Amino acid sequence: MHVNEKLLFLNSWLRNPWQVGAMMPSGRALAERIAQQIDPRGGPVIELGPGTGSFTRAMLARGLPERRLALIETDPAFARLLRARYPAARLYAMDAAQLSQVGPLFGDERAGAVVSGLPLLSLPAGKAMAILQAVFESQLHPEGTFIQFSYGFRFPVPPATMRALGLEVSRRGLVVANLPPAFIYAVRRRCEPYRGRVPERHLRRPLRRLPFGGLIGSQLRHDDAERRRDARAPYSPPQNSIR
Numbered sequence: 001m002h003v004n005e006k007l008l009f010l011n012s013w014l015r016n017p018w019q020v021g022a023m024m025p026s027g028r029a030l031a032e033r034i035a036q037q038i039d040p041r042g043g044p045v046i047e048l049g050p051g052t053g054s055f056t057r058a059m060l061a062r063g064l065p066e067r068r069l070a071l072i073e074t075d076p077a078f079a080r081l082l083r084a085r086y087p088a089a090r091l092y093a094m095d096a097a098q099l100s101q102v103g104p105l106f107g108d109e110r111a112g113a114v115v116s117g118l119p120l121l122s123l124p125a126g127k128a129m130a131i132l133q134a135v136f137e138s139q140l141h142p143e144g145t146f147i148q149f150s151y152g153f154r155f156p157v158p159p160a161t162m163r164a165l166g167l168e169v170s171r172r173g174l175v176v177a178n179l180p181p182a183f184i185y186a187v188r189r190r191c192e193p194y195r196g197r198v199p200e201r202h203l204r205r206p207l208r209r210l211p212f213g214g215l216i217g218s219q220l221r222h223d224d225a226e227r228r229r230d231a232r233a234p235y236s237p238p239q240n241s242i243r
């Protein structure tokens with residue numbers, strides 16, 4: 001990985017720590033384990049929050065054709081780098097929470113996998129839910145898998161919320177050779193969708209309290225900053241009743 005890439009990452013983190021969620025890009029060991037979760041000859045792949053492209057590189061090295069990849073990145077500096085480096089991939093410089101508004105990215109062919117580098121721990125719960133809903137309702141094949149890494153021992157979204165969304169989580173392993181070590185999670189649709197409601201309190205609070213005030217993995221809680229921003233441009237969480 002180039003020094004320039006690390007500097008770009010650090011610079012983006014300094015400007016927007018809660019959105020970037022880590023001071024450095026993921027290491028090669030984590031990227032390779034993430035890439036092993038996808039079938040390069042299966043359906044197209046959507047990557048959320050590719051940053052400087054650690055996972056992108058590993059998935060392409062595994063044989064995924066570049067044109068079968070869509071990259072969703074909200075940071076303009078990362079988006080510029082990705083557009084220059086992966087011209088055949090579909091680059092969407094936007095917030096992943098808007099995925100439901102753009103329609104299926106690969107038309108009738110739904111994605112076989114969605115790979116997420118998003119800092120789910122530091123996103124407001126409503127936004128994390130909007131992203132999961134959009135992915136499963138409008139992008140992912142019914143048999144497809146959502147792959148997420150997290151520094152936490154538990155998946156960042158509470159089990160009750162996942163049940164309400166009709167989703168189930170399994171852990172796919174721990175990558176110790178990453179700084180900090182990271183767990184890989186796979187999310188799939190449950191066979192029987194839960195027909196309940198997401199508890200109101202889950203929409204208001206941050207997803208999880210982070211150890212040592214969020215210093216570990218430098219994934220910061222940003223509820224206060226987000227609230228201040230919301231005061232200017234209110235963010236509407238998805239409807240509370242989930243199919």
Ligand SMILES: C[S@@+](CC[C@H](N)C(=O)[O-])C[C@H]1O[C@@H](n2cnc3c(N)ncnc32)[C@H](O)[C@@H]1O
Pocket residue numbers: 019020021022024025026048049050051052053054055072073074075078094095096097116117118119
């Ligand atoms: C922890 S970094 C991971 C970057 C890269 N996947 C890696 O592992 O090195 C999180 C990335 O998600 C992006 N991101 C955060 N919120 C986002 C959102 N709502 N929509 C799209 N990208 C987002 C950030 O800009 C950043 O590139």
